[in-house]
Amino acid sequence: METIQTDVAIIGAGGAGLRAAIALAETDPKLRIALISKVYPMRSHTCAAEGGAAGVIKPDDSFDIHFDDTVGGGDWLSDQDCVEYFVHEAPKELLQLEHWGCPWNREPDGSVAVRPFGGMKKKRTWFAADKSGFHILHTLFQTSLQFDSIKRYDEYFALDLLVDAGRCQGLTAMDMRSGQLRQFHARAVIIAGGGAGRMFPFTTNGAIKTGDGMAMAYRAGAPLKDMEFVQYHPTGLPNTGSLLTEACRGEGGILVNKHGRRYLQDYGMGPETPVGQPQLKTMELGPRDRVSQAYWHELQKGNTVTTPWGECVLLDMRHLGTKKINERLPLVRELAESYLGVDIVKDPVPIRPVVHYMMGGISTNTQAATPLPGLFAAGECACVSLNGANRLGSNSLVELLVFGRRAALSAIEHIEKTPAANTAALEACADQTQQRIRALFSRTAGTESVAGLRKEMMTTMEEHAGIYRTEAGLQAAVARIHELRERYRRVVLTDRTNVYNTDLFQTLELGSMLDCAEAVTVGALARKESRGAHQRLDFPERDDKNFLRHTMVYHQGADAPRIDYLDVVITRSQPGIRDYSGGHQ
Amino acid sequence: MKERLIRLEVFRYNPDTDTEGHYQHYEVSCLEEWVVLDALNKVKETLDPTLNFRWSCHMAVCGSCGMMINGEPRLACHTFLRNYPGTIRVEPLVHFPVERDLVTAPDDFMEKLKRVKPWIIRKDKQPIEQGEYRQTPKELLRFRQYAMCINCTLCYAACPEYGLTRHFIGPAALALAHRYNQDSRDQGRDERQEVVATKEGVWECTFVGACSEVCPVHVDPASALQQMKIASSFDWIKEHLLPGGGK
Amino acid sequence: MSRKPLIREVPPTTWYFRHPRYLRYMSREITSLFVGAYCVLLVCGLGALADGKESYEAFLLALQSPLSIAFHVAAFIAALYHATTWFNATQVAMPIQIGENFVPGSWISGAHYVVWALLSVVVILLAGVF
Numbered sequence: 001m002e003t004i005q006t007d008v009a010i011i012g013a014g015g016a017g018l019r020a021a022i023a024l025a026e027t028d029p030k031l032r033i034a035l036i037s038k039v040y041p042m043r044s045h046t047c048a049a050e051g052g053a054a055g056v057i058k059p060d061d062s063f064d065i066h067f068d069d070t071v072g073g074g075d076w077l078s079d080q081d082c083v084e085y086f087v088h089e090a091p092k093e094l095l096q097l098e099h100w101g102c103p104w105n106r107e108p109d110g111s112v113a114v115r116p117f118g119g120m121k122k123k124r125t126w127f128a129a130d131k132s133g134f135h136i137l138h139t140l141f142q143t144s145l146q147f148d149s150i151k152r153y154d155e156y157f158a159l160d161l162l163v164d165a166g167r168c169q170g171l172t173a174m175d176m177r178s179g180q181l182r183q184f185h186a187r188a189v190i191i192a193g194g195g196a197g198r199m200f201p202f203t204t205n206g207a208i209k210t211g212d213g214m215a216m217a218y219r220a221g222a223p224l225k226d227m228e229f230v231q232y233h234p235t236g237l238p239n240t241g242s243l244l245t246e247a248c249r250g251e252g253g254i255l256v257n258k259h260g261r262r263y264l265q266d267y268g269m270g271p272e273t274p275v276g277q278p279q280l281k282t283m284e285l286g287p288r289d290r291v292s293q294a295y296w297h298e299l300q301k302g303n304t305v306t307t308p309w310g311e312c313v314l315l316d317m318r319h320l321g322t323k324k325i326n327e328r329l330p331l332v333r334e335l336a337e338s339y340l341g342v343d344i345v346k347d348p349v350p351i352r353p354v355v356h357y358m359m360g361g362i363s364t365n366t367q368a369a370t371p372l373p374g375l376f377a378a379g380e381c382a383c384v385s386l387n388g389a390n391r392l393g394s395n396s397l398v399e400l401l402v403f404g405r406r407a408a409l410s411a412i413e414h415i416e417k418t419p420a421a422n423t424a425a426l427e428a429c430a431d432q433t434q435q436r437i438r439a440l441f442s443r444t445a446g447t448e449s450v451a452g453l454r455k456e457m458m459t460t461m462e463e464h465a466g467i468y469r470t471e472a473g474l475q476a477a478v479a480r481i482h483e484l485r486e487r488y489r490r491v492v493l494t495d496r497t498n499v500y501n502t503d504l505f506q507t508l509e510l511g512s513m514l515d516c517a518e519a520v521t522v523g524a525l526a527r528k529e530s531r532g533a534h535q536r537l538d539f540p541e542r543d544d545k546n547f548l549r550h551t552m553v554y555h556q557g558a559d560a561p562r563i564d565y566l567d568v569v570i571t572r573s574q575p576g577i578r579d580y581s582g583g584h585q
Numbered sequence: 586m587k588e589r590l591i592r593l594e595v596f597r598y599n600p601d602t603d604t605e606g607h608y609q610h611y612e613v614s615c616l617e618e619w620v621v622l623d624a625l626n627k628v629k630e631t632l633d634p635t636l637n638f639r640w641s642c643h644m645a646v647c648g649s650c651g652m653m654i655n656g657e658p659r660l661a662c663h664t665f666l667r668n669y670p671g672t673i674r675v676e677p678l679v680h681f682p683v684e685r686d687l688v689t690a691p692d693d694f695m696e697k698l699k700r701v702k703p704w705i706i707r708k709d710k711q712p713i714e715q716g717e718y719r720q721t722p723k724e725l726l727r728f729r730q731y732a733m734c735i736n737c738t739l740c741y742a743a744c745p746e747y748g749l750t751r752h753f754i755g756p757a758a759l760a761l762a763h764r765y766n767q768d769s770r771d772q773g774r775d776e777r778q779e780v781v782a783t784k785e786g787v788w789e790c791t792f793v794g795a796c797s798e799v800c801p802v803h804v805d806p807a808s809a810l811q812q813m814k815i816a817s818s819f820d821w822i823k824e825h826l827l828p829g830g831g832k
Numbered sequence: 833m834s835r836k837p838l839i840r841e842v843p844p845t846t847w848y849f850r851h852p853r854y855l856r857y858m859s860r861e862i863t864s865l866f867v868g869a870y871c872v873l874l875v876c877g878l879g880a881l882a883d884g885k886e887s888y889e890a891f892l893l894a895l896q897s898p899l900s901i902a903f904h905v906a907a908f909i910a911a912l913y914h915a916t917t918w919f920n921a922t923q924v925a926m927p928i929q930i931g932e933n934f935v936p937g938s939w940i941s942g943a944h945y946v947v948w949a950l951l952s953v954v955v956i957l958l959a960g961v962f
Contacts, residue, residue: 040691042736043639043647098717101705101768103725103732110719134646135732142703142761154695177684178834206641239618242644308586335644338663339618451630494634497601498834500685503634600836656851682837690837723932745854748842792921793857811925 001172001181001430006034006151008411009171009186011158011213013037014044015133015397016379017192018140019093019404020411025147027412034184036153036173038208038505041141045194045206046400049133050245050331051117052125053397055090058114061122063087070395071573073119073287074359074388075532076548077226079569082366082386086395086402093401094126102139103128105328115328116250117394119287119580121280125394130245130331136397156182157505158212160433161189161220161375164425167418168220168375172433176505179498181437183430187418188374188411191217192404195358195380196516198509201458203355204236204243213381215512217362218519222372223552225383225566227360227516228523229533231391232292232467236354238309240339244332244351246393249284251328252276253317255291256348257303263313267294269580276319282582289390289533290580292353296467305350312350321345353467357396358516359387359533360523363552363566368407374418376411378403385550385568389532440507446492450507453491457484457510457517465521468535474525481517482560488514518561519553526563527551544575587617591624591666595636596676598683606683608674609633615666621673622650622661625687638687645801648737651678652687658742658799678742694738697754700780701762706773724769731764731809733802740796740806746789753789754780756796756806763809766816782817790814860917866910869903919944 008024010017013035021035037044056066066087071078098104098112104126105113117125128135144150155176162170162183170185193213197205218224234255235244249255254275257263262283265272269286273279284291295313298304304311317325317332322345325333329344336342342349361383368376368384378384379400386399464470464477488511495503529543530536554562591613598606613627622640629636640650643662650661653676655669666673681689711718740756741747747755762781766774780786790810797807848854880891894900922944923937 039639039641039649040695040736043641043649045641045647047647047735048642048644092713095713095717099705099711099713099770101765101770103729104717106720106722106725108722110721110724112717129729131646131733134735138732138734138736142698143705145699146702146704177690180834206643206647208641240643331646338665339644341618450634497599497635499600499836500637500688502629502637506634598838600834600838606838606840679840680842682839684835684837723929726932726934727929745842745847745850745857748847749844791861793854794921794924795851795853795857797924798853805924808924808927811921812927815925 001183001434003427004034004182004184005032006184006186007032007415008188008190008408009034009036009184010190010192011036011171011216012044012192012194012379012381013041013152013154014192014194014379015046015137015140015400016404016407017044017190018137018144019401020190020192020378020408021150022140022144022147023405023408024412025144025149027409029149031149031412033150034153034186035150036156036158036171036184038155038157038176038212040154041144041152042138043208044137045209046137046397047134048204048206048243049136049397050130050243051247051250052115052127052132052394053094053136054117054120054124054392054394055094055126055398056087056124057091057094057112057126058123061124065121066090066124068573069120070386070392071388072576072578073392074386074390075542075578076544076570076573076575077229077385077388077531077550077568079366079385080571080573081569082384084571085366086386086399089402090398093398093405097136097139097401100139100143102135105129115247116278116280116285117392118246118249118285118291119281119392120394123280125247125250127247129327130247130329133397136400157508158193158216159437159508161216162426162429163220163372164422164429167373169421169426171216172430174437176500179501181434183426185421185423185426187415187421188376190407190411191362191375191377191381192379192407193381195361196513197355197358199457199513199517199520200230200355200461202236202241202462204233204241205355210509210513211381211516212509212512213377214361215515217370217372217375217377218515218553218555220372220375221555222370222375223363223554223564224516224519225360225363225385225550225552226389226523227358227519227553228527228551229359229389230355230465230520231288231357231359231533232353233356234288234291234295234353235315235351236356237335237340238307238312238350238352241354242335242339243354243356244315244335244349245329246288248315248317248329248332250278251317251324252278252320253315254284256314256316257298258305259303261303263298263303264291264294267297269294271581273582279582281580286580287390287392287578288356292467293535295353307350309350310352312352314348315351316348317344318346318348357391359383359389359391360519363550364403366406367410368403369410369414374414376407378407389534440493440504441496443492446490448487448491450491450503450510453484453488454510454513457481457514460484461517461520465524468537469524470537471525474521477521478525481514481521485514485518485558515555522561522563523551523553542575548575588614589617589666591615592672593624593628594672594674595625595628595687597636597686599685617667619666620662621654621664621666621669621675624666624673625661625675637685646735648735651737651739651742652676653678653742658739660737660739660801663801678738680742680744680748681738691738693751694736694741694755694758697758698736698761701754701758702773702777702780703758703761703765705765705768705771706776707770708772718770720769727769728764728767731760731767731804734761734764734804735802737801739799739801743795743799745793745795746791750789752785754786756810757804759787759790759813760804760806760809763813766813778817778820781813782820787813787817860914863910863914866907867914870907870911915948919948
């Protein structure tokens with residue numbers, strides 16, 4: 001197996017991975033940086049983010065308000081030292097991106113424009129029409145091209161971390177085009193591999209979001225934190241699951257049920273605000289968890305609209321007018337038109353909540369360091385505990401930048417004090433990957449198919465780990481996922497060739513998703529309270545006495561995982577009431 | 586919802602066993618509202634796990650699923666079955682080497698993209714602490730269209746010039762050079778001209794216009810290239826015909 | 833086994849049969865041959881004029897042959913096709929921004945047609961047709 005020597009290996013070349021790579025290259029031009037991704041950087045799912053990125057920039061705003069919005073939005077499960085660091089770094093990172101060429105929308109005077117977003121008390125979301133993530137990703141990718149020290153390994157599928165002497169010192173990966181295995185020996189590793197929304201059948205997430213980074217860290221002994229918190233975005237297209245950005249509501253779109261009632265007022269987000277005059281932190285500008293949960297209640301009451309694609313509510317943007325829609329929501333118009341045949345200028349569009357984001361992930365601290373020395377993580381794959389139990393829209397694009405950079409700086413600090421590697425030990429470690437892949441290729445006796453197991457996993461997650469959960473459902477889910485993990489060991493490849501074997505990659509991805517699904521379900525079963533995106537019908541109240549703490553799930557091989565807890569860091573905001581009534585409650 | 590039996594004719598190539606490509610036929614029942622990518626995924630899930638193609642976002646923004654569909658370069662996730670009454674022929678993007686089945690190697694494009702220096706070049710860098718570079722909505726609109734490129738490389742498959750003369754930098758990369766040239770924050774046009782205003786650059790373009798016709802996000806690379814030709818011509822006139830080189 | 837990328841060569845002489853849009857492009861390119869040939873003809877006419885009256889009258893007589901008339905009709909059609917496709921392309925090559933908005937492409941092409949019509953009138957007047 002060929003060995004590639006590098007200083008820092010980054011797994012994932014989306015927003016966080018690219019930001020980390022640039023920070024490394026800028027800080028120390030002599031560093032050798034390996035940027036490894038299973039897709040070309042511009043295919044990374046950051047490109048699908050639409051609405052924008054939050055950072056305090058306008059005179060009527062303050063770091064404290066952004067802090068309070070984020071902590072309250074996260075139902076007090078955020079680590080407040082982390083939020084404090086984040087809100088201060090956010091505008092610097094967004095300005096940095098502006099200097100690198102990101103085409104932010106502007107005010108007439110040439111300053112950056114901001115738009116309202118759900119759960120935010122001030123307008124602070126920077127945006128590039130409704131393609132903000134796309135522009136952030138391409139700006140970062142194109143900026144990264146000027147650094148020769150960033151050596152890209154495009155279409156390399158990362159497999160396992162190399163851990164020796166209690167430190168992470170590299171990884172194994174497969175060159176997807178040749179099928180050859182490579183080992184990267186690195187003094188530090190940063191995982192920026194994205195989320196795992198593909199565990200669910202109905203998601204805004206692209207096909208590549210299969211939790212490979214999370215699972216890799218998990219298998220190597222790093223804990224996954226708060227995995228039970230899965231965000232549903234309230235407005236997805238009912239057939240493809242494509243995202244219609246929260247900016248639809250930020251710009252003034254309203255949600256109505258089949259009676260034409262703006263039903264959010266019935267779920268603590270009223271009183272009703274005038275149509276076309278969105279009021280911050282009220283009605284349609286409530287947080288995502290609450291708005292998605294309201295859909296579920298409307299469904300129970302029979303207030304949803306029956307469409308060929310299932311039960312929906314309606315997102316009405318007609319009153320915004322053609323000009324504003326074309327200027328600020330062109331992608332939304334295009335998506336609804338081409339995939340659903342609805343012109344949002346003329347008709348309300350049927351929508352339903354759809355799995356969007358993992359608040360949980362690889363446990364990291366504010367320095368983006370995992371408990372495993374030498375391993376850092378940033379972006380959706382990490383849980384730095386910024387988002388708590390529910391992420392506010394437009395915080396995640398900034399999170400990529402702030403903690404992508406932070407991971408790079410921490411990695412540099414780490415490698416300065418790292419002793420020399422024991423090459424033989426790392427090679428022995430890499431051999432285990434080789435044996436695992438060989439075993440998969442040589443397995444012939446088996447009846448399980450990837451597509452079959454994947455479907456069962458998705459159905460299980462949808463049925464029992466969705467917007468509302470119960471003890472019985474979660475117990476069934478835990479048992480089912482455990483069973484699927486066992487059956488996964490009997491999956492047989494149909495394709496045994498080397499070059500670009502997507503049968504193999506989908507098999508590996510399924511393995512990652514099953515690991516993540518296990519952490520989600522055991523975490524959800526153990527958390528006997530309702531908080532943010534984790535709602536239990538049998539425990540409808542938040543329980544700060546027992547559960548104001550993070551769930552930590554540790555991999556135990558084939559056995560059930562071990563669960564531990566970690567206290568939430570609280571500095572100045574004690575848990576309180578999440579008020580999205582415009583101050584009327 | 587209406588279902589229909591879709592007949593696909595898919596290009597197959599496996600370097601382990603083949604020296605040439607060949608076509609394989611599949612028949613799958615699909616919903617009328619589906620896209621070609623959905624049909625391919627159904628083939629992979631239910632008929633043939635060995636069929637290989639790239640895809641991710643399913644919303645025409647990641648640029649992964651570019652392929653030839655009935656001879657036209659298209660994104661499979663944005664090509665609707667309802668527009669294809671007969672057999673659908675699916676092939677890998679032309680003008681790129683085929684690694685396997687519908688998977689091509691975009692290395693040449695990636696190398697050329699880097700050569701046009703698609704990043705902000707400043708002679709006087711302003712510190713972050715001093716805030717943003719001011720840019721009016723008008724200045725933003727001068728380049729935003731060209732910043733929409735998703736790097737799907739459909740334009741390279743459409744461009745006959747690129748097919749014939751591989752040294753041509755090509756539509757998408759040159760359009761991105763134009764995107765930065767047009768950006769009021771950028772000061773790097775002179776540097777880019779060394780690549781752009783050459784026989785490998787805009788002067789290799791003969792304005793067939795196919796790139797703009799196939800662009801799924803309406804970047805209009807042909808427009809960018811013609812504008813750069815005009816600007817480069819003015820540069821030449823200034824340098825050679827005006828006293829003092831137009832300085 | 834490992835990588836063995838398949839290179840599909842583009843046929844260097846028949847590539848334009850691959851797609852109707854390439855044929856349209858080639859047909860436009862071919863019109864420039866007629867435009868070029870007509871320029872050569874004009875130069876010959878000038879040469880004949882310089883050689884004296886007799887030579888010029890012989891040149892004019894030759895123009896009246898059926899072959900010459902056929903050539904003129906063909907060159908005229910080719911020039912028309914070339915000019916209109918060129919005018920239609922101008923909106924792509926030179927977008928004009930006034931305020932925040934871009935001038936509609938049809939205006940830019942339209943302006944070319946208007947100037948063309950005006951120039952034609954001037955030429956006809958100079959030629960003394962009216």
